[in-house]
Amino acid sequence: MDAALQAIAEPRRREILRLVWRNELPAGVIASHFSVTRPAISQHLRVLKEAGLVEERRDGTRRLYRARPEGLAELRAFFESFWDDSLDRLREAAEAEQERMNRNASDRDRN
Amino acid sequence: MDAALQAIAEPRRREILRLVWRNELPAGVIASHFSVTRPAISQHLRVLKEAGLVEERRDGTRRLYRARPEGLAELRAFFESFWDDSLDRLREAAEAEQERMNRNASDRDRN
DNA sequence: GACTTACGTCAGCGATCGCTTACACTTGCG
DNA sequence: CGCAAGTGTAAGCGATCGCTGACGTAAGTC
Numbered sequence: 001m002d003a004a005l006q007a008i009a010e011p012r013r014r015e016i017l018r019l020v021w022r023n024e025l026p027a028g029v030i031a032s033h034f035s036v037t038r039p040a041i042s043q044h045l046r047v048l049k050e051a052g053l054v055e056e057r058r059d060g061t062r063r064l065y066r067a068r069p070e071g072l073a074e075l076r077a078f079f080e081s082f083w084d085d086s087l088d089r090l091r092e093a094a095e096a097e098q099e100r101m102n103r104n105a106s107d108r109d110r111n
Numbered sequence: 112m113d114a115a116l117q118a119i120a121e122p123r124r125r126e127i128l129r130l131v132w133r134n135e136l137p138a139g140v141i142a143s144h145f146s147v148t149r150p151a152i153s154q155h156l157r158v159l160k161e162a163g164l165v166e167e168r169r170d171g172t173r174r175l176y177r178a179r180p181e182g183l184a185e186l187r188a189f190f191e192s193f194w195d196d197s198l199d200r201l202r203e204a205a206e207a208e209q210e211r212m213n214r215n216a217s218d219r220d221r222n
Numbered sequence: 223g224a225c226t227t228a229c230g231t232c233a234g235c236g237a238t239c240g241c242t243t244a245c246a247c248t249t250g251c252g
Numbered sequence: 253c254g255c256a257a258g259t260g261t262a263a264g265c266g267a268t269c270g271c272t273g274a275c276g277t278a279a280g281t282c
Binding site for chain 3: 137138139149150153154156157171172173174
């Protein structure tokens with residue numbers, strides 16, 4: 001999960017992800033969309049693959065890539081939980097903190 | 112927007128974001144949740160602030176931080192568009208690519 | 223004015239990142 | 253087998269990252 005977040009933090013990798021979102025594309029074609037060299041894209045593809053956001057299929061000498069729905073679903077689920085959990089699951093902890101902070105403040109005021 | 116993505120790619124910053132999600136907290140209290148030094152957290156707070164994900168309010172010597180709803184909304188909107196756009200808006204481009212790829216393939220087969 | 227509290231900032235360090243160039247590998251074809 | 257196409261891998265480089273330790277600063281306390 002952490003790997004997926006790291007992966008999409010990089011603009012070029014997000015672009016790659018969009019390119020292979022629905023249709024699989026060979027590495028060379030993907031690389032041709034960018035100004036950087038082909039090995040650079042190859043490395044980005046590796047990062048995306050290890051993050052589970054992309055999957056590779058071999059066809060002769062070509063390697064076809066496409067977005068991996070499961071990985072994207074995980075990522076999406078994480079964000080939704082990030083929004084919801086932070087509101088609910090961590091409220092008590094935060095309130096305890098707020099309380100602790102107030103106590104410290106009143107300690108300070110009392111002295 | 113890019114700054115916001117970069118900001119949440121870092122685990123500690125996500126934790127900070129959760130801490131100040133609903134209640135504002137002074138920098139020192141935030142720092143006390145982590146094993147790294149206070150300056151490190153101060154720097155993380157700066158990144159979050161410059162990404163528009165957090166806002167700062169001063170109260171005496173203390174600086175209170177809390178999540179910035181507008182920034183979070185932007186981030187959320189981006190992800191939703193990322194999911195939707197990639198399915199619809201970029202489909203033609205991807206199909207054109209697929210077509211180009213197929214043409215290349217048949218060129219190759221023909222030779 | 224001296225001191226304390228609660229911070230941010232700066233310099234520097236090791237680690238990691240994204241990139242390029244050079245090379246290795248695999249598949250298919252004559 | 254020899255060769256070309258398509259691609260991954262390795263080494264190395266400059267830039268950036270996250271961190272620490274030392275220092276600077278602004279607001280309250282005596």
